[in-house]
Amino acid sequence: MSPTPAVAITGDQPLVDWAWIERNAPMVGELFVEHVQLTAYPVTLGLVLAFPLSLAAVRWQWLYPPLIGFAGLLFTVPSIALFVLMVGVTGLGMTTAVVPLAIYTLLVLVRNTVEGFNGIDRDVREAAEAMGYRRARQILTVELPLALPVIIAGLRITTVTTVGLATVATLVGSGGLGDLFTDAVMRRFPTPALVGLVLAVLLAVALDLALLAVQWLLTPWRRRAS
Amino acid sequence: MPDLPLEVWEWIADPDRWAGSRGIPSRVLEHLWYSLSSLAAAIAIALPVGLWVGHTGRGGTLAINLANTGRAVPSFGIIVLFAILIGFGFTGTFIALVAFAIPPILTNTYTGVREVNSEVRESAEGMGMRGFQVLWRVEVPYALPLIFAGIRTSAVQVIATATLANLVGIGGLGSYVFGGLARLNFAEMLVGAVLVALLSLAMEGVLALVQRAVVPGGLQEQEAATQPAQQIPSPVA
16 A cells, blocks of 8 residues: 655646636637536436436335435445446447436435425315316426425535536546646646636536526515515 | 457456455555545544534534535545645545545534434433533434434545546556556456445445444434435535
């Protein structure tokens, strides 16, 4: 057990090289756009998978524990392992990253969606039934809006997490802000790493606020109540 | 890749894989050493602070907010930045691993202590327990399931992130993943990835057993029931 001896960077390169940033702004912009895709695709895919699974788990409650158990098990598998396994299926590229990232969204999305529906007041359900709502219409027009805040809370957590995880996807050739980290390592040059970190955090915060705004727009009755 | 199972088998069956400092046993031990040392350091810092903050109720919002903000910071980027600034090798990585292992343990310890029913706390005081006794004999046992959940989250995170840290000059199982990637040896990458996943699951299992042994029987069920939003683990690396 002998870790490589530490090699400190003692050169006189500045922490932030503004000239590098200026020169590389267009490239950084492209990586940023890629990173938005690397976040949006998996979260969307995760939502598309999680929603019907959650509805099934609300309808048949016995489905819920095994579903959550399985999603939790997948959650403990390190992403680099899942990415590498996917390389065998789809080769290098963005698809390879999207599927594992989507898998990681399932635990939180399913849990929050099911909790959201389960948390609805029984009286509301019964009232809707008494008014003659069909099952599908009741779910979409009565229950979904009420469950929305909890679902969106899950979506926010997932999105923020995915922004960070997606940086690892650079290792399987998916592009995105993670490219800046590998670039920084190879040249032992801190500026790209700092730029990548700042942009990733900004993207996470921006998406989080955007989802909060969506919730605010979609649930007008909560505004009046509070 | 039709020959992949064969390639994997040949890679594993090679006796060189089982001996020497590049063999699987040494790499697994290295990986365990990185993970356990950083986890121990994180526990040594986060546990007392979390207990104190939870017991006194001071600074709790700050701690939770700091930890939640940390979720947005990619650990990969921090590992890289620390390596460049502090030095390639274990020192920079160790600091980064500890920094990322602290938040889950800290927030869970804080939340666990805070969530102790005020009636329980008052009756402990009514029985004549003093501040420290209340903490040690009532609040800590009650908080244990959540504390363990935090430690488990951090353990899994640390194992995953230590794999990535191979890129900044440490050994461990990342050597197979990234060595394989560099040599385009998919069998080696695959074995490395599977070993990381197995180590992660094994660590979860062992910690679950420790938890079973340590947490008082009457409190075991609480684990599933109390899962506040803050303690949702975030997979990293």
